[in-house]
Amino acid sequence: MTLLTVMSLDARHALRSVLPHPGWRRGTLIGLAVLFALLSVMFVLVGQHTEDHTLMLRSAASLLPALLIVALGVVLRGALELDEREARTTLLLLSPLSEGQQLLAPFGTLLLLASLPFLLLLFPFLLAILITQPVPTLFLLLLSLLAIAWAAVLAVALTAFLNLRLGRTVATRTLTTLSPMLMLLPVLLLREFSIQGISQVGWWVALPLLALPVAGMQAMRHYRATLLYTTERLSATEPVWGQVPYARLLRRSRYPWALLGGPLILVALWLSTHDLLILIRAATLFLLVSPVMGASLACLEAERQQPDRLRLAPLGSRVGRDLGQRVLVPVALAVALCLVGIGLWQRDLPWVLRCTGALLPQVFFTHPRWARPVIAGYSSVLAALVLFTPYLTPAS
Amino acid sequence: MMWPSPPTSTGPAVRVGGLVYAYANKPVLNGLSFEVRAGELLALLGHNGAGKTTTFRILAGLLRPDAGEVVIGGVNLRDDPKAARAACAFLPDEPLLYTQLSALENLAAYAALWGVPSAQARERARALLQEADLWAVRHALTSTYSRGMKQKLAICAALLHQPRVLLMDEPLSGLDVEASMWARALLRSFVESGGAVVFTSHTPELVEAVADRVLILRGGVASYEAVAAQISRDGGLLSVFQRDFAGSPLVFTEGRA
Numbered sequence: 001m002t003l004l005t006v007m008s009l010d011a012r013h014a015l016r017s018v019l020p021h022p023g024w025r026r027g028t029l030i031g032l033a034v035l036f037a038l039l040s041v042m043f044v045l046v047g048q049h050t051e052d053h054t055l056m057l058r059s060a061a062s063l064l065p066a067l068l069i070v071a072l073g074v075v076l077r078g079a080l081e082l083d084e085r086e087a088r089t090t091l092l093l094l095s096p097l098s099e100g101q102q103l104l105a106p107f108g109t110l111l112l113l114a115s116l117p118f119l120l121l122l123f124p125f126l127l128a129i130l131i132t133q134p135v136p137t138l139f140l141l142l143l144s145l146l147a148i149a150w151a152a153v154l155a156v157a158l159t160a161f162l163n164l165r166l167g168r169t170v171a172t173r174t175l176t177t178l179s180p181m182l183m184l185l186p187v188l189l190l191r192e193f194s195i196q197g198i199s200q201v202g203w204w205v206a207l208p209l210l211a212l213p214v215a216g217m218q219a220m221r222h223y224r225a226t227l228l229y230t231t232e233r234l235s236a237t238e239p240v241w242g243q244v245p246y247a248r249l250l251r252r253s254r255y256p257w258a259l260l261g262g263p264l265i266l267v268a269l270w271l272s273t274h275d276l277l278i279l280i281r282a283a284t285l286f287l288l289v290s291p292v293m294g295a296s297l298a299c300l301e302a303e304r305q306q307p308d309r310l311r312l313a314p315l316g317s318r319v320g321r322d323l324g325q326r327v328l329v330p331v332a333l334a335v336a337l338c339l340v341g342i343g344l345w346q347r348d349l350p351w352v353l354r355c356t357g358a359l360l361p362q363v364f365f366t367h368p369r370w371a372r373p374v375i376a377g378y379s380s381v382l383a384a385l386v387l388f389t390p391y392l393t394p395a396s
Numbered sequence: 397m398m399w400p401s402p403p404t405s406t407g408p409a410v411r412v413g414g415l416v417y418a419y420a421n422k423p424v425l426n427g428l429s430f431e432v433r434a435g436e437l438l439a440l441l442g443h444n445g446a447g448k449t450t451t452f453r454i455l456a457g458l459l460r461p462d463a464g465e466v467v468i469g470g471v472n473l474r475d476d477p478k479a480a481r482a483a484c485a486f487l488p489d490e491p492l493l494y495t496q497l498s499a500l501e502n503l504a505a506y507a508a509l510w511g512v513p514s515a516q517a518r519e520r521a522r523a524l525l526q527e528a529d530l531w532a533v534r535h536a537l538t539s540t541y542s543r544g545m546k547q548k549l550a551i552c553a554a555l556l557h558q559p560r561v562l563l564m565d566e567p568l569s570g571l572d573v574e575a576s577m578w579a580r581a582l583l584r585s586f587v588e589s590g591g592a593v594v595f596t597s598h599t600p601e602l603v604e605a606v607a608d609r610v611l612i613l614r615g616g617v618a619s620y621e622a623v624a625a626q627i628s629r630d631g632g633l634l635s636v637f638q639r640d641f642a643g644s645p646l647v648f649t650e651g652r653a
Contacts, residue, residue, distance in 0.1 A: 079439075239501040241504050308488065314479075314509075319508065319509055
């Protein structure tokens, strides 16, 4: 097993965590991200401010601290995924990689992940102004690379600290709550990051340059140690007899913790004075719906992995039907809320009614076998609506 | 002990007649027939791919046979699958447990799925977990259990609704010596109380020690069937297997239903 193989496997797993929707839905989300990047490039190249390259450079620089926080969120999410895979750590230790490579493997993966938001948001700007302002652009590029590295180091250190202090389970829950907030809040509060001079931003990032390698290695050592040595004895309380404890299964998954960040993001979204594109607002709402879908899938997961249990049990079909209802109703409500949110911003009630009317009947496909594709359907329809509906243009 | 529930018919606990099944036109079972009486432990043996698991899945109602019939506890599986399923318990080789639930929570889930009244379920769960030496770890999540502990819990879950027939695919795999002895004693106690057990194993010594009767599958039919005493006269199960592997025709001996 080579370092590259380990890193590519880790990256794949971590990417699945950042984009937690399997199969073609992940493909759709990646497609959306690529489309977003292409739109950004087009916006930069043919937009209204293309002549004022200095302004563009300063705008790009102002994005940097926000992107650092976004990258931190992405990396935390990746670290969380690695955290939950004990077998991976064992496999890494058994592999013939040197200790240095064993440390580098997850760190390299996290670095790759941290670079994603920069690649998507910053590089189009930098590419556009590289020819006319090469020196400051290259300086900004260097700063971006440093910011990526710092995001990875900070995420690793924070994960190790939380693992050590709170235990892996609580740490995982905390990270699950933190990571989406970190990914979204800077985007929503964009105005809070006023346009600053490049040099000012540069000092903040470049000053601790010498400390970066040492900090990185230390963080990775701690992180690896916590992965190896923090084991917990998980226990439960007396069950409620007469029902399958799906609520407990849900509570023990990490999804409800992701919901905790939701209200904060909603408040930020509501209070945001920045004239955000409806696209960003809609995408944010879409991301808020994701944990609800994830939580629903967590309930279904146990039965999906071992479908024989419900098939064998005499009351299996009834329990399965009840489960399907309990899972799909909150998902449908969340989707409806998302649509209403978008519709209110657009002041287009008929559109809301049409979309809600089209999506809600799916809630009657209550068997667990159907619940998963239905949730996948909701997810993709929402994504398509966010991207393609002609109503999703900035409200006048 | 409180198992199994009293039989509702005087016939065999399990009756399989002319079972035919094919996976994508590849025949697996070609008219398999056998019976298991109440109070009997039948070992269903055969090489990998011989059709043991397919037979179990048909008996458990998870697969519908292309032809033939299955009667469990006097109930035809085709006529009343729910009642037939309620009369038996199936333990696949991989325990069907919720890994993010504790032992007690798993048993609560099984009780709800099999319609066992809460008060009875609670009492039975306590007795079973104490019997399986899992009471002390009843609140620990099963993700923290060893393979043997999971297997013991799966056996407890299977017995919770007092089935009359136990279908067990490799029931003793992963168990340590002590746990294996516990499981064997439990199976013996179950059949002595009037239950019937059909199980598979890849360990001939274990089968000879536990089974009342052995049935070897080859080519989708029973190629050898004998009671324990006859197996000894045939030179032991290992010798029978060697002849089976060599392709020698195996002679049906006594014990044929």
